Amino acid sequence: MNTIKVKLCSNCGNSFDCGDISQEKKCWCNDFPPIFNFSEAGDCLCPNCFKNRCSIKIEAYLATISPETALNNKAKNLPKTNHLIKGIDYYLENGNYVFKAWFHLKRGSCCGNGCRHCPY
Structure with a gap:
């Protein structure tokens, strides 16, 4: 089991919780579609910035x-x-x-x- 870390968003600088609590309770980011390569996303993003980045990538794909x-x-x-x-x-x-x-x-x-x- 991993521990939850408090991280700073590499985009907006806000702090947020990051990490898996257990096999059953995964990090919030696992609810989002796996559409990024690690190098594309950079360091962790807060939920709001991650959602925005996903939306942009999805809209580009939909086009x-x-x-x-x-x-x-x-x-x-x-x-x-x-x-x-x-x-x-x-x-x-x-x-x-x-x-x-x-x-x-x-x-x-x-x-x-x-x-x-x-x-x-």
Whole structure:
């Protein structure tokens, strides 16, 4: 079992907790998609900066996706998780969840419901 460390964000300088508590309770960053090479992310980022950096990288990736290429996207091969991240997987509109294109790409296919952000 590792211990939690207090780190300073390499982007904004805020302090935050970093590390796994146990095999069952992993660091908060494990809830995010594994889309960075270590050299890209630099040293640890706080949850807010990490989420922003993920969003930027995901939006850049989404710009390369068309309905023709969506079925063969890399997101569908990422480890599956039940944890949804507000701002990355969905946003709220009038109290309703609106799933973003990234959520749909991770699923790997169109559900046929005519979703607003369906990349397929």
